[in-house]
């Protein structure tokens with residue numbers, strides 16, 4: 798399945814799920830900076846029906862891709878990815894912002910919609926036999942996800958794909974991550 802075929806169709810093929818998830822995401826204007834329309838997922842997390850439906854959908858995607866590990870991107874990616882890993886029976890590996898992991902790390906610098914940062918992973922948490930699904934809440938410029946893809950490749954593990962709750966289509970994130978993913982699939986449950 799091509800990355801393009803994976804992107805977006807969840808919203809059209811599962812309209813009830815898409816409507817439920819979308820109804821629980823709040824727009825906050827001018828946060829954290831003027832001009833940014835912030836997508837706040839906390840109402841979705843507070844709703845057990847919506848959070849469970851999201852977890853089940855992402856767990857099914859992880860299993861369908863043959864993943865062995867789920868990687869979550871700090872911080873909102875942790876909240877989504879950890880229950881997916883438990884539901885799918887896979888390990889969870891955090892990608893953290895610089896300086897938070899105590900062991901030997903690989904590091905990757907990146908830019909995002911409203912700033913720049915550096916992320917790290919404990920390379921010892923992944924082996925070449927692992928197939929890694931990366932999970933995050935929002936794909937905006939794609940800078941964060943692209944850096945995570947590069948980081949996973951540098952560990953020597955295989956990429957099972959990238960799944961996000963929501964893609965912001967007015968930014969060129971999809972082109973950026975599908976180029977970085979190569980043959981590995983991309984799934985956005987919602988496109989806004």
Ligand SMILES: O=P(O)(O)OC[C@H]1O[C@H](OP(=O)(O)OP(=O)(O)O)[C@H](O)[C@@H]1O
Nearest residue numbers: 871872873909910936937938939940941
């Ligand atoms: O596509 P991009 O332009 O890179 O933006 C997307 C990233 O931005 C947000 O994370 P943020 O760094 O704000 O961290 P948080 O989850 O700790 O709030 C979001 O959770 C994604 O990880």
Ligand SMILES: Nc1ncnc2[nH]cnc12
Nearest residue numbers: 834835836837910935937
């Ligand atoms: N507009 C946005 N809303 C929420 N998270 C984001 N990460 C990057 N851009 C974002």
